Amino acid sequence: MVDFSLEVELATGYAVFLTIVAFALEWMARHMHRRTVGISTVGFTYHPDRDIWSCPRDQHLFPVFSDPMRGKVIYRAPASACNACHSKAGCTESTTGREIERIENGSVEAGMMRFHRGLSLMLLSLAALIVIVELLRTHASHPRLLLAAVFVILLVIGLRLSSGRSTAVSGPDTNDHSG
Numbered sequence: 312m313v314d315f316s317l318e319v320e321l322a323t324g325y326a327v328f329l330t331i332v333a334f335a336l337e338w339m340a341r342h343m344h345r346r347t348v349g350i351s352t353v354g355f356t357y358h359p360d361r362d363i364w365s366c367p368r369d370q371h372l373f374p375v376f377s378d379p380m381r382g383k384v385i386y387r388a389p390a391s392a393c394n395a396c397h398s399k400a401g402c403t404e405s406t407t408g409r410e411i412e413r414i415e416n417g418s419v420e421a422g423m424m425r426f427h428r429g430l431s432l433m434l435l436s437l438a439a440l441i442v443i444v445e446l447l448r449t450h451a452s453h454p455r456l457l458l459a460a461v462f463v464i465l466l467v468i469g470l471r472l473s474s475g476r477s478t479a480v481s482g483p484d485t486n487d488h489s490g
Contacts, residue, residue, distance in 0.1 A: 313453040322445035326438035326461055330468065333431035333438075337472070340427035352411060364411050368396055372411055382415035428472060435469045 354367040364372040364386050370393070372386035388408040393399055403409040439462060446458040 315454050315457070316449070316451075319445060319449055319454040319458065322441050323457060323461055326442050326465065329434045329438035329441075330465065333434040333468075333472075336427045336431045336434070340424045344424055355411060357413075366402070366409065368398055370396070372409060375410075384413045386411045386413065432469060432472055435465055435472070439465045439469065 352364070355372070356365050357363075358365065362374060362384075366372065366388060370388050372388045374384050375387045376385040377383070387410045390406060390408040393403060393408045394406065396402070442458050442462045442465065446455060446462065449455055449458065
């Protein structure tokens with residue numbers, strides 16, 4: 312039976328705990344992003360082949376403004392269609408027609424995901440630092456192997472998160488401009 316010191320057990324346990332917290336932050340960021348995008352366009356359908364949105368009453372929102380530098384497109388339904396619609400009160404207060412703004416990878420939600428990604432990477436860096444310090448303090452071979460394995464796992468997770476492969480912003484980012 313290999314005897315691990317209390318310091319090795321605590322360092323390993325804390326590193327695992329920080330890794331779990333980092334994954335929880337990543338999951339929350341993805342969940343909040345999907346929820347925010349979904350709420351602002353609930354009932355609306357984007358048709359990428361025609362670059363239009365359609366509302367639940369089968370009216371179309373057409374592009375009325377485009378800023379390719381910021382990746383921003385504003386879509387608007389005809390005012391006559393919205394003003395005559397029975398669902399207008401629950402859809403928009405605007406007299407010029409319902410608007411939806413689509414922003415690709417530059418939105419507030421994408422910024423929040425980058426913020427959460429930074430926090431996750433910071434937690435993983437702290438976990439790796441704790442493991443490295445304990446690795447330098449410990450001289451027994453089995454605890455060093457355990458700590459080295461934990462460090463390699465943290466390194467792989469950190470590299471994967473920093474490259475952006477694990478949580479990519481998917482689909483069009485949209486903001487509702489109903490008023």
